[in-house]
Amino acid sequence: MSLAKELEIPLDSAAYIRENVILPPSDLYSDEPPLETELHLEQIMLLLKCLKWLWRDRTDFYAAGNLTIYYSLNKRKSEDFRGPDFFVVLDAERKTRKSWTVWEEDGKYPNVILETLSPSTANIDKDFKKTLYQDTFRTPDYFWFDPESLEFAGFHLVDGKYESLQPNAQGHLWSQQLGLYLGVHQGLLRFFTPEGQLVPTPEEVAEQETQRAEQEAQRAERFAARLRELNIDPDTI
Numbered sequence: 001m002s003l004a005k006e007l008e009i010p011l012d013s014a015a016y017i018r019e020n021v022i023l024p025p026s027d028l029y030s031d032e033p034p035l036e037t038e039l040h041l042e043q044i045m046l047l048l049k050c051l052k053w054l055w056r057d058r059t060d061f062y063a064a065g066n067l068t069i070y071y072s073l074n075k076r077k078s079e080d081f082r083g084p085d086f087f088v089v090l091d092a093e094r095k096t097r098k099s100w101t102v103w104e105e106d107g108k109y110p111n112v113i114l115e116t117l118s119p120s121t122a123n124i125d126k127d128f129k130k131t132l133y134q135d136t137f138r139t140p141d142y143f144w145f146d147p148e149s150l151e152f153a154g155f156h157l158v159d160g161k162y163e164s165l166q167p168n169a170q171g172h173l174w175s176q177q178l179g180l181y182l183g184v185h186q187g188l189l190r191f192f193t194p195e196g197q198l199v200p201t202p203e204e205v206a207e208q209e210t211q212r213a214e215q216e217a218q219r220a221e222r223f224a225a226r227l228r229e230l231n232i233d234p235d236t237i
Contacts, residue, residue, distance in 0.1 A: 063086075069101075181193070
């Protein structure tokens, strides 16, 4: 449900809202509890790091973790709902925010949401939040993942209802919104390209480049050694 719908005002009446509706302050701070465990934190940071690295040249998206989404004008925030563990909004300005405030973001809700399950949140994530994301946020892609049991599921919005995504041969689930697969790799959820290649972290990219440089140096040394065996001066080649 959009902000305009909630207020029973047409979507094209943004000017009316700005002039006639007293909105809560736009600088609301995020107000989320800490993530359950260090493993949950590592998982969210990993997704953020990989996506921001992959899309490092893009400025048209916003990705965040454990950040409050303010979406109701009736209350400062919902009494039951806290921020998603990980979400992505497309066609949004890439800048730092204190929170995601829907009425300050042209009514935009996340295109993709992922919740990391834990014993204390699993039922809420699978029931209340799934319904909220389906009926109110209208978020096209919703995933959940348990970093301890490795339970992984995904859903895509079809005609207003979530339908379960079917895994490919590698067990990966496709996100239409991101144009990427999500799948479990070494115990954590990772992004994969449409061709099935793992989306690396910046550290993994640096390590791969270091390994390639070392391999090139070793090949060059072996070649030079072979030339010396043949009494050929490498500098003459």
